[in-house]
Structure formats: structure tokens, C-alpha cells
Amino acid sequence: MKKYVCSICGYIYDESSGYPEGDISPGTVWADVPSSFVCPLCGASKSEFEEQDSPQTASASESSNLPDDISYSAAQLSAIFSNLAKGSEKQYKPEMSALYTELANYYNLKSEKVNNPDFLSLRNLLQTDISSHFALANEVARKNHDRGALRALKWVEAVSRMISSHLKKAESGSADFLKETNVYVCDICGFIYVGDEKPEICPVCKVPGFKMTQVRRSA
Amino acid sequence: MHAVRNIRLCTKDCLCLYVCPTGATDTETGQIDAETCINGCRLCVDACPSHAISLVPEVFPAQQETSVDVKKALNLLSESKTRQELTAFALAQESDDPLMKQMAQAIGMSNRIMAEDLLREAGFMLPQSDSVKELLHAISAENKENDFPNETVNKLIQLLNNNHEEKTMSKTTDNLMEAFAGESQANRKYLAFAKKAEQEGHLNAAKLFKAASDAETIHALKHFEVAGKIGSTIENLKSGVEGETHEYKEMYPPFVEQAEAEGNKAAVRTFTFAMKAEEVHAGLYQEAMDNLDSQEEVFYYLCPVCGNIEKFVPEKCSICGVPGEKFIKY
Numbered sequence: 069m070k071k072y073v074c075s076i077c078g079y080i081y082d083e084s085s086g087y088p089e090g091d092i093s094p095g096t097v098w099a100d101v102p103s104s105f106v107c108p109l110c111g112a113s114k115s116e117f118e119e120q121d122s123p124q125t126a127s128a129s130e131s132s133n134l135p136d137d138i139s140y141s142a143a144q145l146s147a148i149f150s151n152l153a154k155g156s157e158k159q160y161k162p163e164m165s166a167l168y169t170e171l172a173n174y175y176n177l178k179s180e181k182v183n184n185p186d187f188l189s190l191r192n193l194l195q196t197d198i199s200s201h202f203a204l205a206n207e208v209a210r211k212n213h214d215r216g217a218l219r220a221l222k223w224v225e226a227v228s229r230m231i232s233s234h235l236k237k238a239e240s241g242s243a244d245f246l247k248e249t250n251v252y253v254c255d256i257c258g259f260i261y262v263g264d265e266k267p268e269i270c271p272v273c274k275v276p277g278f279k280m281t282q283v284r285r286s287a
Numbered sequence: 288m289h290a291v292r293n294i295r296l297c298t299k300d301c302l303c304l305y306v307c308p309t310g311a312t313d314t315e316t317g318q319i320d321a322e323t324c325i326n327g328c329r330l331c332v333d334a335c336p337s338h339a340i341s342l343v344p345e346v347f348p349a350q351q352e353t354s355v356d357v358k359k360a361l362n363l364l365s366e367s368k369t370r371q372e373l374t375a376f377a378l379a380q381e382s383d384d385p386l387m388k389q390m391a392q393a394i395g396m397s398n399r400i401m402a403e404d405l406l407r408e409a410g411f412m413l414p415q416s417d418s419v420k421e422l423l424h425a426i427s428a429e430n431k432e433n434d435f436p437n438e439t440v441n442k443l444i445q446l447l448n449n450n451h452e453e454k455t456m457s458k459t460t461d462n463l464m465e466a467f468a469g470e471s472q473a474n475r476k477y478l479a480f481a482k483k484a485e486q487e488g489h490l491n492a493a494k495l496f497k498a499a500s501d502a503e504t505i506h507a508l509k510h511f512e513v514a515g516k517i518g519s520t521i522e523n524l525k526s527g528v529e530g531e532t533h534e535y536k537e538m539y540p541p542f543v544e545q546a547e548a549e550g551n552k553a554a555v556r557t558f559t560f561a562m563k564a565e566e567v568h569a570g571l572y573q574e575a576m577d578n579l580d581s582q583e584e585v586f587y588y589l590c591p592v593c594g595n596i597e598k599f600v601p602e603k604c605s606i607c608g609v610p611g612e613k614f615i616k617y
């Protein structure tokens with residue numbers, strides 16, 4: 069009997085135990101698990117699962133190279149400052165937090181406008197992250213023994229793959245899979261959870277569910 | 288460090304109100320009053336049954352260095368994430384389909400959080416760090432636009448500089464405490480030397496040692512005062528309890544064990560006496576804290592051999608066995 073791991077949150081489907089809560093009896097081999105099966109923790113589709121201990125299929129860096137120098141766009145500056153505002157808030161420094169928020173808002177307004185946005189360009193950007201940026205960044209972080217960067221990359225990659233999976237479901241131009249349920253975004257790692265209720269903990273970063281924000285549907 | 292309350296965890300058991308010496312925990316805002324909270328007191332932290340109170344540091348250590356390559360790699364990714372954020376929010380605005388709109392909105396929010404996390408790890412974790420300060424100076428120097436919020440940036444730079452001054456002061460505080468330790472040791476050392484000189488009949492040398500010993504006391508007291516380590520009596524009693532408790536619980540037991548292993552009987556004896564006496568001292572400090580406002584006069588009796596302190600003259604010392612008549616009254 070084999071085991072299959074959810075590539076997004078790490079949940080393990082064990083063929084010998086099945087998933088009785090979802091009417092999949094013990095001993096059900098992976099091939100016989102219905103294609104409608106989703107990860108009980110994070111909601112990822114069956115196709116996001118990989119056989120445990122199977123050789124990594126992750127592409128070696130198809131290589132984008134490191135840029136020569138570092139510069140920050142207005143949108144990046146906005147993200148730097150909005151994050152520092154959160155950091156100040158956690159230090160109980162409301163004045164400092166408000167000042168950083170002002171800067172974040174200023175750079176938000178200065179951010180490049182996207183004309184004629186489309187889902188295809190969104191998917192392409194995400195695909196470049198998944199096929200090359202992560203491999204490169206992980207390699208560099210490992211080489212420099214940067215534990216914090218590796219942690220962030222692990223979360224961001226899981227969140228990105230889930231977004232990719234959502235976008236795939238909506239490829240036809242409609243997102244019917246959201247119709248009868250709710251959407252939540254984790255305040256800490258950005259994971260998008262689709263489900264009737266907030267999970268007890270975020271499947272990716274494990275923060276308690278109350279740290280997830282519901283995204284309402286406009287009428 | 289002053290105390291802060293995590294409102295989500297607070298179950299309103301109100302033990303913090305019972306123990307707070309200044310009433311700082313009793314506010315209508317849900318938060319503890321930083322102005323009246325006693326620096327580092329932590330009575331409320333320890334008393335809270337739901338662990339809702341913690342001490343927030345005033346000064347943070349310097350951020351760890353992030354390598355340039357890691358910064359570059361994370362920059363590449365965060366650039367892509369902010370681009371996706373902008374695209375998704377634009378889609379959310381333009382889309383007519385409520386479900387696609389909802390999904391795009393969620394993707395936009397998610398990308399902002401990912402970009403924040405990546406940039407945080409790319410050297411901008413701590414709001415007070417040098418890298419943030421450099422960034423603020425850089426955007427202020429580069430920006431020529433009329434609507435650039437100069438005042439906001441300047442205020443921030445000023446706030447961050449204050450933090451830096453506290454840091455340099457804390458180095459001096461460390462130096463003061465090191466000097467305090469050295470001078471305190473010198474005081475006891477010269478006193479021991481003076482005693483020896485007296486025994487040997489070198490009275491002039493004994494006098495000099497005593498005078499020098501007093502001089503070191505003057506230095507030590509001043510250093511300690513300037514370091515800001517003298518609080519109110521209740522704070523000082525608490526510090527006494529902590530110091531003595533540390534000594535009898537953590538410091539002396541391994542010392543005794545080591546001395547026993549080395550067969551150094553005299554060291555075993557002096558360590559054991561001190562360890563037992565410190566435990567008594569901790570109890571007395573605690574008692575004094577509890578009865579600080581009592582008007583009743585109390586007398587203390589010190590054992591001149593082992594340093595035990597009693598509140599009455601015992602028949603003999605409970606630690607070293609010296610007869611009660613040797614005790615010194617305070």
C-alpha cells in the first residue's frame with residue numbers, strides 16, 4: 069500500500085487507511101480514489117497529490133538569473149511599508165504603524181496601473197514563479213543557510229500552487245466552484261481557502277483560523 | 288519593558304488588577320497604561336491565569352544580515368507577486384462576474400501578503416532596523432515629486448533615531464553595570480585585606496585598605512544609581528527576591544556539587560551556608576513586600592558566621608549552629 073502527499077499542505081493519504089470520513093474505505097488504492105476527491109485539510113484537488121518518496125519532479129532551475137542589482141518598484145515599496153506597519157502594530161507602537169501605513173498608501177497610489185488586465189497574464193506570471201523563480205530562490209537560500217527565507221519560500225510556494233489550481237478551475241472564464249461556498253485568505257501567509265467555514269488552523273502556516281479573513285462576494 | 292495585554296486571550300479574571308502596584312492594568316481601554324507601568328515589573332504577567340499579558344521590549348537587537356544573493360532572489364519573486372497583486376485587483380475591479388470578481392479579490396489580497404513576507408525576509412523585518420532607516424533616507428533623497436510625504440518620512444526617521452539613542456545608552460548601561468560589579472568586588476576585597484592587615488598588626492595598611500574600600504563603595508553606589516537600577520522600595524524588594532532566589536535555586540547548587548566533587552570542604556561549607564541563608568533572605572524580602580505598609584516595628588538578627596537572618600534571637604543558628612547570643616540586632 070502506498071501513501072500520497074498533498075503538495076500544498078502536506079496531508080498524507082494512506083491507501084491502507086483510506087479516508088472513511090469521505091466514504092473512501094481503507095484499502096482504496098490511489099487510482100480508485102474518485103477524481104472529485106479534495107485534500108481534507110486544504111481543499112487541493114487530487115491532481116496536487118504526489119506519491120510519497122517519489123523522486124522530486126521539481127524542475128531544476130530553468131534558470132532565470134539573479135538580477136545585477138536591487139531596485140524596488142512602487143508596489144514593492146508599498147508592500148515593504150505595509151508589512152512594517154504590521155510589525156509596528158505587533159510592538160504596540162500605533163504612531164509608528166500609522167506612519168508606515170501612510171507610506172504604504174502613498175506607494176499604492178504610485179503603483180503602475182495595469183491596463184486591460186486579463187487572467188491569462190496572471191496565470192503566466194504565476195507559472196514563471198512556479199517553474200523557475202522558486203527553484204532559483206530556494207537554491208540561493210539553501211546555499212546561504214537562510215532559514216527564514218526558506219520558510220517564507222515554502223509558504224509562498226504552497227500558496228502560489230493553490231492559486232494556480234484555483235485559476236485552472238476557472239480557466240473557462242467562470243468560477244462556479246465558489247458558488248455554494250465561502251472564500252477566506254490567511255492574514256499571515258496569504259493562503260486562499262475555499263470552504264463553508266474557516267478551518268481551525270491555516271493548512272499552510274498553521275495560524276489559528278481566526279487569523280483568516282473572509283472575502284465577501286459583491287452583489 | 289512594559290506590559291501589554293492580548294485582548295483576545297484576556298478572560299477578565301482581573302488578577303492583574305490585584306497585583307499591579309500602580310493601577311496601570313486597570314484602564315477602560317483594554318490596554319495597560321504604559322506610562323504608569325513599572326519597567327520590567329511583570330507581576331501581572333505572572334499572575335494572569337490566561338497568559339494574556341506579556342512584556343514588550345523597548346529596544347530590539349540589530350537584525351541579522353541577509354546575504355545580497357538572497358535579497359536578489361527574493362526581490363525577483365516579490366516583484367512578480369506585486370505585479371500579480373496589481374493585475375488581480377485590476378481584474379476584481381473590472382470583472383462583471385461576481386464569482387470571478389471574488390476570486391480576483393482574494394488573489395490580490397493573497398499576493399500582497401506573499402510579497403510582504405518575501406520582502407520581510409529580504410532585509411526589512413524589523414521596523415527599527417538600519418536597513419529600513421537606509422531605505423527611508425534613500426526614498427527621501429531620490430523623490431522629487433510634489434506630493435511626496437516628506438513629513439511622514441522625517442517623523443519616522445526621528446522615531447527610529449530615538450530607538451538608536453536608546454541602544455547606545457544601553458551600551459553605557461552595560462558598562463555602568465560592569466563597573467558596578469568591579470567596584471563592588473573591590474570593596475569586599477579591600478575589606479578582607481584590611482582585616483588581614485589588622486591581624487598582622489599593620490595598622491596603617493589596614494586603615495588605607497578600609498578607606499579605599501569605602502571609596503569603592505562610593506563609586507559602586509553612584510554607578511548603580513546612574514544605571515537607573517534603583518526603583519521604588521517595592522520594586523527593590525522584588526529585585527531582592529529575584530536575586531536571592533536565583534542564587535539559592537540556580538547558582539549555588541551546582542557550585543556545592545562541584546566543590547564536593549573536588550573534595551574542597553571549605554568551599555562546600557561557605558557555599559552551603561550562603562545558599563541556605565539566601566533562601567531565608569528571599570522569604571524575608573517577600574514578607575517585607577507583603578507588609579510594606581505595616582506600621583509595626585520589626586527587628587532582624589544577623590548570624591555573623593553564616594549570614595542567616597532571623598526575626599528573633601534563636602537558641603542557636605538554624606543554619607550553622609552558632610549560639611544565639613552572637614547574633615547582631617538591626
